[in-house]
Amino acid sequence: MPFSKSSLSSYTSVLAVSVIAVSASVLTACAPSTLDPEPQAEASISAADLGRRIERLSSDEFEGRAPGTQGGQMASQYVADEMKAAGLVPMGKDGSYFQPITLTETTVSEGSFLDIAKDGGETIRYDFQENTVYWTKRFTDSVSVENADLVFVGYGVVAPEYGWDDYADVDVTGKTVVMFVNDPGFATKDEALFNGNAMTYYGRWTYKFEEAARQGAAAALIVHETKPASYGWNVVADSWAGAQIDLVRLDEGASRAALEGWLSLEASKALFANAGLDFVEMKAAASQKGFKAVPMSGLSLSATINNTIHTVSSRNVAGAVIGTKYPDEYMLYMGHWDHLGKKPVPEGEDGIYNGAVDNATGTAMILEIGEAFAQKPALRSILIVAVTAEESGLLGSAYYAEDPIVPLSKTVAGINIDAVLPVGRTKDIVVVGFGASDLDDLLHDVIDPKGMYITPDPKPEAGYYYRSDHISLAKKGVPMLYADGGIDHEINGKTYGEAFGEEYTLERYHAPADEYDNTWDLTGIEQVGNVFYELGRAIADSQDWPNWYEGAEFRALRDEMLKTNP
DSSP states (O other): OOOOGGGGGGGGTTSGGGOOSSSSHHHHHEEEEEOOOOOOSSSSSOOOHHHHHHHTTTSSSGTTTTTHHHHHHHHHHHHHHHHHHHEEEEEGGSSSSEEEEEEEEEEEOOTTTTEEEEEOOOOOOOOOOEEEEEEESSSEEEEEEEEEEEEETTTTOGGGGTTTEETTTTTOSSEEEEEEEOOOOOOOTTTTSSSSSSSSGGGGGHHHHHHHHHHHEEEEEEOOOOHHTTTTTHHHHTTTSSOOOEEEOOTTTTOOOSSOOOEEEEHHHHHHHTTTOOHHHHHHHHSTTTTOEEEEEEEEEEEEEEEEEEEEEEEEEEEEEESSSSEEEEEEEEEEEOOOEEEOTTSSSEEEEOOOOOIIIHHHHHHHHHHHHHHHSSSSSEEEEEOOSSSSTSSSHHHHHOOOOGGGEEEEEEEEOOOOOOOOOEEEEETTTTTBBBHHHHHHHHHHHOOOOOOOOSGGGGOOOSSSTHHHHHHHTTTEEEEESSSSTTTHHHHHHHHHHHHHHHHHTTTTTTTOOTTBBBBBHHHHHHHHHHHHHHHHTTTOOOOOOOOOTHHHHHHHHHOOOO
């Protein structure tokens, strides 16, 4: 399985706890590989430097690196200081290394409600968390929707490359759209539909709300089902309850639908029945090409969302190594510096979520790669961006994508590094979202001569490619690779690597136990760092512009972007 934070939840379905033959103490104290080290690139990646940076970033001093806290401020300053020491030039605002970001913390408060009424019949009030969750992306104390007619829009997808348009021949301006999660390929397992069982970006709930807003909907509701969502209703209900951190967007969210939310499966089936529609029949129809939106006759939504809002400040950190021949073209490395911060606990317990693996490893690696390029600059420039607020919903990278330091048309490609486990050297590299772009082929060119191989994402239907920071730029058209260390340990094999990941998931992931241990075997993290460095150098020392494969959902955006280049 990928040792990426976004996919760690899949480990428990792959290995039962009983197969963990390697104890927790062994996992954190395993001896480094005794095999001869691989040949290093001219500017090498150092395990000692990686360990130094991981240890400092995950120290108690930074109190879990939460955005908007003193610990987060100190951590981002440390990243900037390391960029300066490594020889990177500042790329932030006013000659600094910082790209300031204002975050908003919003809580749905008392007086909020969501009602659906039937002409001549009863009005049903949906209970928050029990059968619905809802919010608004608009930066306002209160927003209301009144009598917005309901329309079932299938999967809520407009995908020209697949010849698919769920909004064809229907005007949903000012209306409430209802739709399924995931996409028709998952529903049918038909390899000719979208990407078959593997989720595309069109299957992500984030896309569906974005598209509903583009179509002018006043409200957008997604039907929850556990398998296509890849998580249960409890995850939905818990995730959107309480304070929610978001960006103060450039238009203050005015372009978004006034209300976004989910309905439980039970509530959704009752809703369809109330509209005189058969849920099973509608789901089958929605997965067929040529589906047309269906009015949910006689049903209308009224809602009010009251918010308690306050803002906090955070920042992305960016530095660069300027290219020797093509300085205006940039190869991007990205990783998030933030984690979950500090939580109140009884005296004597550990309340600091240090985030050593997640993502001090990735932040240390992009710093180390930047330093390697500073020692020997490439023909193209190298941009290193440590983003904030990933744990709050990929917010730092989303802000960067909307207000990029380097124009996206001049961003040649990118690599996102998010949580690399200290498993030791492996024979493989795991690529989440394998089969998307030319970067897969370029990665092969780097690792094949080393006798390594690519392990594709084992659960493509869960859409893990769309759940880390790279997606913020990918959905703008920039080819982005999301790869991590492997599982096939050079000496101990796959079972060892899988057990290592399982132990981390169960005992350390998003827990105070995700701490640095000076007995870690960092040879694998060094190995991955060298692979990513060599891949970036191959791109930066060429004049090639990687692209998405034909038929990929972001190909048209990239093609249009490249038209602006001379």
